Amino acid sequence: MAGSSALGRESMRESTPRVVIVGGGFGGLTAAKALKNTPAKVILIDRTNHHLFQPLLYQVATSVLSPSQIGFPIRAILGKQKNTTVILGEVTAVDKGNNRVFVSDADRLDMPVTYDYLILATGATHSYFGRNEFEKFAPGLKSLADAVATRNKVLQTFELAEAEEDPSRHRDLLTFVLVGAGPTGVEMASALALLVKTTLKSNFRRIDPASARIVLVDMAPRVLGPFSEHLSQAAKQRLENLGVEVRLGHGVDQIDGDGVVVAGERIASKTVIWTAGVAPSPAGKWLKVETDRAGRVRIQNDLSVPGHPKIFVVGDTAAFEQDGKPLPGVAQVAMQQGRYAGKLITRRIAGGKQPAPFSYFDKGNMAVVGKGFAVLQSGKFQMSGLAAWLIWALIHLQFLVTPSLRLSVFLQWAWTQVTGQRGSRLIVNHHASAPASPAVEEAVLSSKRHIA
Amino acid sequence: MAGSSALGRESMRESTPRVVIVGGGFGGLTAAKALKNTPAKVILIDRTNHHLFQPLLYQVATSVLSPSQIGFPIRAILGKQKNTTVILGEVTAVDKGNNRVFVSDADRLDMPVTYDYLILATGATHSYFGRNEFEKFAPGLKSLADAVATRNKVLQTFELAEAEEDPSRHRDLLTFVLVGAGPTGVEMASALALLVKTTLKSNFRRIDPASARIVLVDMAPRVLGPFSEHLSQAAKQRLENLGVEVRLGHGVDQIDGDGVVVAGERIASKTVIWTAGVAPSPAGKWLKVETDRAGRVRIQNDLSVPGHPKIFVVGDTAAFEQDGKPLPGVAQVAMQQGRYAGKLITRRIAGGKQPAPFSYFDKGNMAVVGKGFAVLQSGKFQMSGLAAWLIWALIHLQFLVTPSLRLSVFLQWAWTQVTGQRGSRLIVNHHASAPASPAVEEAVLSSKRHIA
Numbered sequence: 001m002a003g004s005s006a007l008g009r010e011s012m013r014e015s016t017p018r019v020v021i022v023g024g025g026f027g028g029l030t031a032a033k034a035l036k037n038t039p040a041k042v043i044l045i046d047r048t049n050h051h052l053f054q055p056l057l058y059q060v061a062t063s064v065l066s067p068s069q070i071g072f073p074i075r076a077i078l079g080k081q082k083n084t085t086v087i088l089g090e091v092t093a094v095d096k097g098n099n100r101v102f103v104s105d106a107d108r109l110d111m112p113v114t115y116d117y118l119i120l121a122t123g124a125t126h127s128y129f130g131r132n133e134f135e136k137f138a139p140g141l142k143s144l145a146d147a148v149a150t151r152n153k154v155l156q157t158f159e160l161a162e163a164e165e166d167p168s169r170h171r172d173l174l175t176f177v178l179v180g181a182g183p184t185g186v187e188m189a190s191a192l193a194l195l196v197k198t199t200l201k202s203n204f205r206r207i208d209p210a211s212a213r214i215v216l217v218d219m220a221p222r223v224l225g226p227f228s229e230h231l232s233q234a235a236k237q238r239l240e241n242l243g244v245e246v247r248l249g250h251g252v253d254q255i256d257g258d259g260v261v262v263a264g265e266r267i268a269s270k271t272v273i274w275t276a277g278v279a280p281s282p283a284g285k286w287l288k289v290e291t292d293r294a295g296r297v298r299i300q301n302d303l304s305v306p307g308h309p310k311i312f313v314v315g316d317t318a319a320f321e322q323d324g325k326p327l328p329g330v331a332q333v334a335m336q337q338g339r340y341a342g343k344l345i346t347r348r349i350a351g352g353k354q355p356a357p358f359s360y361f362d363k364g365n366m367a368v369v370g371k372g373f374a375v376l377q378s379g380k381f382q383m384s385g386l387a388a389w390l391i392w393a394l395i396h397l398q399f400l401v402t403p404s405l406r407l408s409v410f411l412q413w414a415w416t417q418v419t420g421q422r423g424s425r426l427i428v429n430h431h432a433s434a435p436a437s438p439a440v441e442e443a444v445l446s447s448k449r450h451i452a
Numbered sequence: 453m454a455g456s457s458a459l460g461r462e463s464m465r466e467s468t469p470r471v472v473i474v475g476g477g478f479g480g481l482t483a484a485k486a487l488k489n490t491p492a493k494v495i496l497i498d499r500t501n502h503h504l505f506q507p508l509l510y511q512v513a514t515s516v517l518s519p520s521q522i523g524f525p526i527r528a529i530l531g532k533q534k535n536t537t538v539i540l541g542e543v544t545a546v547d548k549g550n551n552r553v554f555v556s557d558a559d560r561l562d563m564p565v566t567y568d569y570l571i572l573a574t575g576a577t578h579s580y581f582g583r584n585e586f587e588k589f590a591p592g593l594k595s596l597a598d599a600v601a602t603r604n605k606v607l608q609t610f611e612l613a614e615a616e617e618d619p620s621r622h623r624d625l626l627t628f629v630l631v632g633a634g635p636t637g638v639e640m641a642s643a644l645a646l647l648v649k650t651t652l653k654s655n656f657r658r659i660d661p662a663s664a665r666i667v668l669v670d671m672a673p674r675v676l677g678p679f680s681e682h683l684s685q686a687a688k689q690r691l692e693n694l695g696v697e698v699r700l701g702h703g704v705d706q707i708d709g710d711g712v713v714v715a716g717e718r719i720a721s722k723t724v725i726w727t728a729g730v731a732p733s734p735a736g737k738w739l740k741v742e743t744d745r746a747g748r749v750r751i752q753n754d755l756s757v758p759g760h761p762k763i764f765v766v767g768d769t770a771a772f773e774q775d776g777k778p779l780p781g782v783a784q785v786a787m788q789q790g791r792y793a794g795k796l797i798t799r800r801i802a803g804g805k806q807p808a809p810f811s812y813f814d815k816g817n818m819a820v821v822g823k824g825f826a827v828l829q830s831g832k833f834q835m836s837g838l839a840a841w842l843i844w845a846l847i848h849l850q851f852l853v854t855p856s857l858r859l860s861v862f863l864q865w866a867w868t869q870v871t872g873q874r875g876s877r878l879i880v881n882h883h884a885s886a887p888a889s890p891a892v893e894e895a896v897l898s899s900k901r902h903i904a
């Protein structure tokens with residue numbers, strides 16, 4: 001039945017080419033927008049209903065912003081783009097031979113979706129460098145669900161410490177370890193430092209949140225590897241001024257329920273967050289084509305897959321070398337590649353000639369380190385401090401996907417700068433409530449704790 | 453160990469009386485604030501970290517507001533109130549003989565907390581009138597987790613319908629049944645009607661969200677029972693203008709995975725929401741004292757429990773009659789009772805005389821029905837329409853717990869009024885991702901669906 005239905009569709013669709021885009025992140029969404037006026041049926045498939053502004057995910061994890069300030073329905077963004085259909089579902093396979101992908105959703109498995117052109121913009125997830133057993137103890141930060149889980153965990157540790165009579169247990173509850181000192185690790189560490197020093201101040205009676213220990217670990221010799229040594233040094237200094245312990249030159253040897261081991265030393269911690277490696281999506285496996293060592297699909301200079309001129313791979317899941325160096329996994333690359341792929345397909349459909357090869361224009365890198373301080377590097381130009389932070393804030397506001405989000409995030413940042421209060425300091429337990437209670441008498445006998 | 457520690461504390465605390473408040477809702481929070489300058493150690497215990505503005509919970513469930521706009525950390529509200537400690541935990545029992553309650557949190561079971569005065573403000577939950585098997589299919593709306601789950605479910609049904617080729621399956625996916633036509637049911641029904649008619653408009657290609665069927669069921673002969681017949685009629689008319697089917701005079705006989713049965717007729721629906729009865733917290737069972745038929749603790753005219761002059765019960769979990777009628781389970785009652793209990797304890801500690809008995813001052817009732825329309829009744833005065841909605845909006849903004857929430861909710865409402873866009877249309881899956889995929893070939897053979 002499915003077969004005949006699919007074939008029926010295929011024979012019908014001769015006139016209007018179908019462009020299937022997998023992923024509604026920076027790459028996929030930009031590609032879809034570039035196809036706005038193209039005489040094609042565009043189908044964008046994502047496994048979440050929202051476009052996520054990942055660069056601000058750490059601000060959800062640290063209670064500054066609420067999930068809805070960095071996540072916006074893809075359907076609402078593309079609602080007025082009449083040639084585009086949005087499907088909520090997870091792509092499970094690509095059938096190159098029959099030009100179709102398979103999509104599963106909450107109710108259905110492997111629905112076939114046929115394409116004439118395919119853009120895979122499926123991004124990346126965490127990589128534990130072969131130590132997947134770490135994931136249970138050191139979750140990463142890639143989705144809104146991840147960020148909310150981290151927020152719950154961070155806020156919960158302060159609650160548990162406040163209820164804990166034994167001060168020796170406060171130490172590991174109030175120790176936070178971030179593994180990976182790239183932009184996410186640095187931004188997260190400094191946001192945590194501000195959380196404990198300003199927002200949580202005077203909210204507790206038994207513990208002093210400002211006494212929390214925040215440790216940032218990386219095997220690299222400096223923080224913010226992609227930046228100049230001068231800016232790395234400035235960021236490190238700033239982190240240390242905020243009270244963050246920066247441990248460089250050694251990775252973590254071990255992560256478990258009691259904390260981490262770094263260079264032979266155990267750091268007891270109940271909250272370890274993974275801000276290190278990323279691994280590309282399985283696009284390379286779906287396509288069964290050549291990938292780089294990390295698993296990213298090697299693409300040609302028009303972003304198509306060798307031997308498959310109608311299949312394009314963009315963003316974090318693509319391996320593209322320019323000037324002998326692979327392009328980094330950042331939003332700018334994904335957006336420029338998505339736009340290029342969308343325009344190329346438009347030109348092909350119109351019967352135009354092949355455009356010039358893709359070339360990435362690097363506008364530069366930025367990272368925030370605490371309150372009103374950022375580092376910024378663009379080509380040979382570099383700066384740090386408040387002015388860099390203002391530029392960072394303006395650019396990030398500008399790239400939010402709607403005016404309502406821009407206003408809302410702007411007001412929240414202004415409020416947080418002035419008052420230290422954050423916008424979304426919630427623990428929402430989406431699973432069960434507190435543990436079941438045994439008979440009172442029995443529990444009293446065994447209980448070792450008492451709330452003063 | 454716990455025993456000696458607890459006793460040790462008890463002998464130490466002679467000088468400063470300890471007031472334990474259970475519940476950080478309207479009743480408990482107001483009581484805590486009334487004890488601000490009292491020479492007492494106040495301990496407020498809640499099982500969530502936030503004070504929840506429950507009257508706007510339906511706006512989270514229908515994507516208008518984000519959870520952080522109606523939930524605010526209790527700890528932050530009371531942070532500057534030096535005599536007050538906040539504990540995140542769930543009370544599991546009260547030991548009247550030894551003046552203590554037992555609290556469990558994520559790490560610990562039944563920690564004893566001793567009190568000199570106890571205020572139980574533990575609210576209410578859903579009641580399925582003895583048909584608890586309905587809960588699985590018709591969840592209620594009492595917590596932020598409930599509201600987010602309902603939001604996910606509502607948004608998800610539109611996604612599933614959009615991906616569904618068989619139009620006969622669209623009907624039950626796009627039918628929403630609300631059981632209970634009190635304020636929550638009416639507000640939820642009208643907010644859903646606006647969602648499908650405005651916010652979701654032109655966001656889908658295969659389905660027309662405006663064709664969704666919204667059914668509001670109640671066994672009562674009219675909607676909004678507590679209001680005058682005239683206002684009930686106005687609200688019903690307004691609901692029908694919005695396209696809501698109002699079915700009165702018959703309760704639901706059955707709720708299951710396929711929908712509901714009302715007066716012998718089956719209404720196929722994948723989304724049934726329980727907006728009917730409430731049941732009080734187990735405060736009466738903890739205390740082993742007399743309750744009314746619903747299980748609410750009968751209290752004296754100073755809100756104390758008969759025979760226990762230092763134990764007070766306030767809000768939805770208390771049964772208090774005035775002029776021969778039980779007070780309703782609304783925020784105003786809880787706040788006035790909480791304030792009274794806090795002031796009474798302050799006076800007792802100061803050695804002053806017993807105040808006049810508690811008397812509820814009814815400021816009136818309001819309910820929103822769709823865009824820019826509310827009904828309002830205060831004593832013999834009643835009104836409906838835009839002016840009533842403006843009063844509703846002003847009063848609700850005023851009762852939000854911080855200025856930042858007031859500004860943020862005000863801006864969101866203005867934005868939604870003008871553009872129809874909502875602030876938090878997210879599906880965030882806090883559990884697992886899409887179902888695991890079996891081998892592609894097998895699935896293709898069995899799949900009956902195809903995305904056009």
